[in-house]
Amino acid sequence: MLIHPQFNPVAISLGPLAVRWYGLMYMIGFVLFVVLGRRRAQQLPALGITVQHLDDLLFYGVLGVILGGRLGQVIFYEPGYFIQHPQDILAIWKGGMSFHGGFLGVLVAMYLYGRKIGKTFFEVTDFIAPLVPLGLAAGRIGNFINGELWGRVADATLPWAMIFPQVDNLPRHPSQLYQAGMEGLCLFFILWWYAAKIRARGAVSGMFLVGYGSFRFLAEYFREPDAGIFGFSYTVSMGQWLSLPMILFGLYLIFKRSKS
16 A cells, blocks of 8 residues: 655755745746747747747736635635634645636736737637646646645555545545646647647637646546535535536637637
């Protein structure tokens, strides 16, 4: 039976300065965003987003991810805890970032940046969509290192079932790694292929929504569920409820734009 290694959450310690794995994974995601963005801008100049835009795109995106992700965690998943512990709202180094909240934060940031440079919302989001999944994979690996967001109880005969000692001694799915593979690597290859040529405006954004929403909906069957809407039901988890509108709107974008 595999046992979670119980990593030290601090990756590098230099006197009073401590670099945590969680933050380091976010940094890797941001670096990959720039590297892939440069390649995408050079391969498809017709998209109208240049290498010179990338620094500002990253700055706006980082603000959207951090502010939206933390607020999403507070509002969607743990409002009761943060009402009782408001001092922890800003303690993002401890983990606890909602993808759906971060996603909404990035959408607002990209809208504002598009207005600044004279681009439509979908011109910006179509450009950045293929740059996001590898950052998501890095974030899930950070969750695994932190030993958080563990999976549901698994069959003990499953070769990769893992015990998370901080929870209990039951074999569980390492669902963080499932998500890194599906929402990260698989989604990246799908989007990079799909976005390799010019598509109808909004179609690449739609494919991201459908791909992420579908993979996340599936992954929730292996992840220890968060409470459902308003905490009343675990049959469909909060992550699944929040993914459904992503899938539906993504399909709308793909088919509407492809016909126009």
